[in-house]
Amino acid sequence: MNQSNCMVAQSGGPTVAINASLAGVIQGVMDSDQYNICYGAVNGVLGILNENYLNLTGIVSEDAGAIDRLKTTPAMYLGSCRHKLPNYKDDDSPYVFIFNQFAKLHIKAFFYIGGNDSMDTVLKLSDYAKKINSDIRIIGVPKTIDNDLCVTDHTPGFGSAAKYIATSLLEIAHDTFIYAVKSVTIVEIMGRDAGWLTAASALARNEYNTAPHLIYLPETVFDKEQFLNDVRNMLKHRNNVIVAVSEGIHDADGNYITASKSAVDTFGHQQLSGAGKALEFMVKENIGVKVRSVEVNVLQRCASHLASLTDIEEAFAQGQKAVSLASSGVTASMVTITRTSNHPYTVEYGYSEICDIANEAKSIPVEWINEKGNDVKPELIEYLSPLIQGEVSVSYNNGIPSYMNVSHLSHS
Amino acid sequence: MNQSNCMVAQSGGPTVAINASLAGVIQGVMDSDQYNICYGAVNGVLGILNENYLNLTGIVSEDAGAIDRLKTTPAMYLGSCRHKLPNYKDDDSPYVFIFNQFAKLHIKAFFYIGGNDSMDTVLKLSDYAKKINSDIRIIGVPKTIDNDLCVTDHTPGFGSAAKYIATSLLEIAHDTFIYAVKSVTIVEIMGRDAGWLTAASALARNEYNTAPHLIYLPETVFDKEQFLNDVRNMLKHRNNVIVAVSEGIHDADGNYITASKSAVDTFGHQQLSGAGKALEFMVKENIGVKVRSVEVNVLQRCASHLASLTDIEEAFAQGQKAVSLASSGVTASMVTITRTSNHPYTVEYGYSEICDIANEAKSIPVEWINEKGNDVKPELIEYLSPLIQGEVSVSYNNGIPSYMNVSHLSHS
Numbered sequence: 001m002n003q004s005n006c007m008v009a010q011s012g013g014p015t016v017a018i019n020a021s022l023a024g025v026i027q028g029v030m031d032s033d034q035y036n037i038c039y040g041a042v043n044g045v046l047g048i049l050n051e052n053y054l055n056l057t058g059i060v061s062e063d064a065g066a067i068d069r070l071k072t073t074p075a076m077y078l079g080s081c082r083h084k085l086p087n088y089k090d091d092d093s094p095y096v097f098i099f100n101q102f103a104k105l106h107i108k109a110f111f112y113i114g115g116n117d118s119m120d121t122v123l124k125l126s127d128y129a130k131k132i133n134s135d136i137r138i139i140g141v142p143k144t145i146d147n148d149l150c151v152t153d154h155t156p157g158f159g160s161a162a163k164y165i166a167t168s169l170l171e172i173a174h175d176t177f178i179y180a181v182k183s184v185t186i187v188e189i190m191g192r193d194a195g196w197l198t199a200a201s202a203l204a205r206n207e208y209n210t211a212p213h214l215i216y217l218p219e220t221v222f223d224k225e226q227f228l229n230d231v232r233n234m235l236k237h238r239n240n241v242i243v244a245v246s247e248g249i250h251d252a253d254g255n256y257i258t259a260s261k262s263a264v265d266t267f268g269h270q271q272l273s274g275a276g277k278a279l280e281f282m283v284k285e286n287i288g289v290k291v292r293s294v295e296v297n298v299l300q301r302c303a304s305h306l307a308s309l310t311d312i313e314e315a316f317a318q319g320q321k322a323v324s325l326a327s328s329g330v331t332a333s334m335v336t337i338t339r340t341s342n343h344p345y346t347v348e349y350g351y352s353e354i355c356d357i358a359n360e361a362k363s364i365p366v367e368w369i370n371e372k373g374n375d376v377k378p379e380l381i382e383y384l385s386p387l388i389q390g391e392v393s394v395s396y397n398n399g400i401p402s403y404m405n406v407s408h409l410s411h412s
Numbered sequence: 413m414n415q416s417n418c419m420v421a422q423s424g425g426p427t428v429a430i431n432a433s434l435a436g437v438i439q440g441v442m443d444s445d446q447y448n449i450c451y452g453a454v455n456g457v458l459g460i461l462n463e464n465y466l467n468l469t470g471i472v473s474e475d476a477g478a479i480d481r482l483k484t485t486p487a488m489y490l491g492s493c494r495h496k497l498p499n500y501k502d503d504d505s506p507y508v509f510i511f512n513q514f515a516k517l518h519i520k521a522f523f524y525i526g527g528n529d530s531m532d533t534v535l536k537l538s539d540y541a542k543k544i545n546s547d548i549r550i551i552g553v554p555k556t557i558d559n560d561l562c563v564t565d566h567t568p569g570f571g572s573a574a575k576y577i578a579t580s581l582l583e584i585a586h587d588t589f590i591y592a593v594k595s596v597t598i599v600e601i602m603g604r605d606a607g608w609l610t611a612a613s614a615l616a617r618n619e620y621n622t623a624p625h626l627i628y629l630p631e632t633v634f635d636k637e638q639f640l641n642d643v644r645n646m647l648k649h650r651n652n653v654i655v656a657v658s659e660g661i662h663d664a665d666g667n668y669i670t671a672s673k674s675a676v677d678t679f680g681h682q683q684l685s686g687a688g689k690a691l692e693f694m695v696k697e698n699i700g701v702k703v704r705s706v707e708v709n710v711l712q713r714c715a716s717h718l719a720s721l722t723d724i725e726e727a728f729a730q731g732q733k734a735v736s737l738a739s740s741g742v743t744a745s746m747v748t749i750t751r752t753s754n755h756p757y758t759v760e761y762g763y764s765e766i767c768d769i770a771n772e773a774k775s776i777p778v779e780w781i782n783e784k785g786n787d788v789k790p791e792l793i794e795y796l797s798p799l800i801q802g803e804v805s806v807s808y809n810n811g812i813p814s815y816m817n818v819s820h821l822s823h824s
Contacts, residue, residue, distance in 0.1 A: 014587045043592045074583050080590040166812050168711055171486050175426045175714040177821040178492040180455045204812060208819035297706050299580055302587040305718060308811070388811035399720070399800035400578050400616060407620035409589040 011044035011114035014075035015157025017315035024319020044081035074302040109326035115144035126332035137326035140334035147196035152336040159311030159387035162200035169204035188276030201244035211242035218248035220373035309390025345386035423456035423526035426487035427569025429727035436731020456493035486714040521738035527556030538744035549738035552746035559608035571723030571799035574612035581616035600688030613656035623654035630660035632785035721802025757798035
């Protein structure tokens with residue numbers, strides 16, 4: 001029997017679109033004449049190291065609505081990991097194990113859906129494959145709410161997070177405007193080193209809502225006195241000032257502006273919390289109006305009920321593209337998206353060599369931020385706006401969304 | 413000219429359904445033969461004291477979609493206040509001013525949409541009307557996400573908040589289950605002295621999701637050692653433990669379990685924050701697994717994009733009922749809802765004298781909480797479930813919800 005199978009896994013932090021890319025991979029496999037079974041490794045590369053697999057083409061072929069439900073299910077159906085592979089020159093044992101697993105399961109292509117750190121894994125597996133002359137195709141499929149991957153125009157998961165932020169900001173504005181007393185509301189938004197998601201708060205502005213009135217991004221230096229002056233000036237003209245702030249704002253020396261700090265994660269990133277609280281305290285101590293901070297928290301990356309249809313469709317298409325790339329012989333690459341027009345919004349899918357992408361981060365260009373560093377320019381709004389268009393249709397069962405059953409993940 | 417007008421205002425904290433009740437009042441006025449103009453006082457009773465009014469029947473008659481858009485717009489279209497009227501025996505000047513305004517504008521009925529504190533205002537205005545032999549009808553229309561008003565089966569705004577909590581909890585569960593490492597997630601939910609909304613987190617449970625695994629309500633005494641044992645026991649059986657906790661949990665002496673406390677508000681309620689953080693620290697210090705806390709915050713009361721259709725329709729009907737009650741001569745009362753059947757779910761609208769409702773609070777019956785005080789019983793789920801059924805249809809414009817223009821509120 002001359003089987004030809006493939007494998008997919010998911011890694012890094014959750015997004016609303018990462019299962020749409022998984023659904024795209026499965027659909028791509030079912031539509032192709034190259035692969036029989038699509039295996040899913042549970043918990044990223046750890047699933048290979050632990051030999052923990054699901055037969056995804058099998059699951060989907062027995063459940064007519066699975067692809068559609070998967071497209072609107074938050075976080076990782078296959079689970080995730082934050083596992084950094086060693087350099088194979090230092091320790092090739094995990095690589096030997098992984099490629100033995102690939103041989104055993106007749107894997108001809110491996111798809112890894114993830115963000116920056118996951119692309120590091122794609123790069124390392126690709127390098128090892130090249131070293132051992134393996135012809136297994138290794139393809140990365142991007143996702144991250146941070147939108148900070150290089151080369152590609154934007155990343156799956158970002159548009160939905162942006163839609164959640166814009167909608168939530170508008171709803172917080174309605175919540176805030178009701179009292180005729182001076183107040184400041186600080187909304188803290190995710191994005192460690194890139195302010196794309198915080199900038200998306202500007203999409204909440206409409207014919208009556210000018211909030212957020214101030215936006216602070218990690219691409220600029222945060223100055224406390226300038227911030228307090230900005231707030232004081234805004235309070236001259238209106239009762240309720242709403243401030244959008246990235247969790248990653250920092251001073252001129254690069255020190256994060258936070259109320260608290262904790263340990264670094266396994267990739268060496270500092271875990272942040274409290275930029276919102278820090279600004280809340282600044283206003284409380286120096287201006288003295290009513291002030292509160294809102295940390296939007298994990299819901300900005302997992303609220304599938306409010307996903308962007310554009311985002312979900314693009315994520316799905318990029319999963320399909322990964323399969324067609326592998327089928328045509330591409331390897332050591334990541335699927336990319338190119339914006340071919342903004343009016344009307346059109347895109348094309350392609351790929352780029354993984355060595356140009358992994359471990360690099362894309363920030364907002366400074367020319368898209370105003371000179372005072374407290375708002376975004378129209379060019380950035382133009383870039384962001386198409387990404388949040390369209391609403392997904394989520395099914396509800398007994399009052400709550402009907403998502404894919406993930407009971408294979410939740411046990412010990 | 414023998415005009416007969418009425419007035420409506422909104423007060424207290426925002427909910428997703430309070431504008432549906434306002435829309436119901438306006439619709440009720442337009443459908444009645446008793447009243448000509450429905451005035452809206454801006455910022456609650458302060459709007460009367462400041463002579464700041466909108467002509468609501470005028471606005472709605474010029475905008476065909478206004479009633480439907482108002483039904484799905486969060487917070488208060490008319491703005492709010494937290495203004496406590498003095499006892500008229502101590503100081504009748506605001507009452508004299510208010511009833512002079514009523515006379516000047518030919519007001520025959522006044523509708524006040526709000527929660528516990530607003531019903532205190534309804535009671536005081538009713539008492540004063542009786543003292544001066546005014547025949548102006550004073551009717552309260554309930555709302556509060558806390559669901560803690562007496563006499564009525566449940567309050568408008570609660571069902572939508574409950575749907576938001578249940579959906580968010582399910583999405584947080586998907587977000588949490590992805591890592592195959594032991595973790596504890598604490599979700600802090602609003603509700604100062606009544607645990608109804610925290611209890612609604614149990615509606616997130618479905619065929620694969622058993623979260624929240626522990627629920628702590630303000631109706632029971634919170635014991636730190638018992639909590640830590642509960643968490644340790646849960647961690648024996650599963651990787652990821654999710655805890656739903658009310659902001660109002662307290663020890664045997666009534667001291668709130670919080671990480672921080674601040675000043676009391678104008679009604680003497682202690683403003684709480686940090687029960688989630690407090691439990692996070694307890695787990696961190698005593699158990700040592702990965703732990704995080706999520707404060708759902710203001711979005712649970714203003715996320716109109718995820719409103720319960722049942723809630724919105726009932727809120728609208730209670731606004732209409734208020735007008736018909738006033739038309740039939742009822743005064744000094746609040747609209748109530750009675751559940752006539754749970755399978756199928758049916759309700760009837762009525763009223764109750766305001767003196768039986770104001771300044772009283774309804775807690776969860778202890779027989780609906782399990783003996784260990786860490787979960788709810790099926791009877792409570794039965795009570796809650798019908799209230800989150802059905803999804804509203806929100807229109808989107810340029811990627812964000814199309815709500816009512818509230819520019820009359822946001823300026824200084």
